[in-house]
Amino acid sequence: MGEKLQRGHGLRPIDLARRHGLSTQAVRNYEEAGILPAAGRTPHGYRTYTRLHAAALRAFVALVPGHGHPTATAIMRAVNDDDLDEALRLVDESHVQLRDDRRTLEAVERALRGLEQGAGSEADARSGPAGRFIGRLAAELGVRPATLRAWERAGVVRPRRDARTGYRVYDEADARDARLAHQLRRGGYLLEQIAPLIARVREAGGTEPLAAALLDWRARVSARGRAMLSGSAELEAYLRERG
Structure with missing residues (x-):
């Protein structure tokens, strides 16, 4: 120069x-x-x-x-x-923030793998086109119904209400969101951290588009490092x- x-x-x-x-x-x-x-x-x-x-x-x-x-x-x-x-x-x-971003990415990847591994048993767990009530989904996940209600308040799951009984009804998309949230909670993540991710899964129409986004996320984390x-x-x- x-x-x-x-x-x-x-x-x-x-x-x-x-x-x-x-x-x-x-x-x-x-x-x-x-x-x-x-x-x-x-x-x-x-x-x-x-x-x-x-x-x-x-x-x-x-x-x-x-x-x-x-x-x-x-x-x-x-x-x-x-x-x-x-x-x-x-x-x-x-560097701490980057480490936390990497851990979040890894937790999401593990959660998605957990969903894929459980996909074979999903069909057996379905309770028909009407969906499942809160007790059944809680039992499938090994959590209390109160936990699912807390997740609903945080915007993690959004069950509809049965028109006749007023009971919460979880369809397959709700069950998917709950399983993903469960995996992330086991990884130590807070509901306020999980809710935006679940919203992204909903917007994408499932976890498959999210998997492609995770590849981009990993590339950006590595580039930042x-x-x-x-x-x-x-x-x-x-x-x-x-x-």
């Missing part, structure tokens, strides 16, 4: 911007936001940047894909404020540059 990156050599905003496909205004905005250290000024008041600023910008751009823009901004601000402990805490928090590695490498390079 023709950049002269000796520590004392001045770089223009456009020199930094071109390297990353940014506008010069974006570079100035990053400085004002504390992502870059404060720039020097020429006698005429123009900003000048150095190798240190170039390293800071590389670190920030590398951090964004893995940590997101707000967290990457907070990390860089902490480093530039000489608060390394805070910067590392923020990095750690992102690799992005975090790249971001950490550039952040470490910036820390070394700061000395």
Whole structure:
């Protein structure tokens, strides 16, 4: 790019911007936001940047894909404020979130496998086109009827009511949702975490479309993990540059 990156050599905003496909205004905005250290000024008041600023910008751009823009901004601000402990805490928090996302993904995958393994016995468990009442479904799952009522309040299952008796009636889609919820609850997930997933299964019309979505989810989790590695490498390079 023709950049002269000796520590004392001045770089223009456009020199930094071109390297990353940014506008010069974006570079100035990053400085004002504390992502870059404060720039020097020429006698005429123009900003000048150095190798240190170039390293800071590389670190920030590398951090964004893995940590997101707000967290990457907070990390860089902490480093530039000489608060390394805070910067590392923020990095750690992102890794914890990624670990939790991966565990959730694995729990959903296990739950889907459990449903597939139980598919052969599903037909035998059906109680006809009218569906099953709460006691029967609770017995199939090995839970109490009160548990199913709690799941209903959380939006996890949505049984209809029998027009004559007012009893809850669970059709096969309800039973599928309940089995999936049961698997996830056994994995330690809260109802408020499960309900959005069940809603997605309903929207997809079953678990088969969700299986394809899980492949994409796994790819994105892996990509984020690799992005975090790249971001950490550039952040470490910036820390070394700061000395």
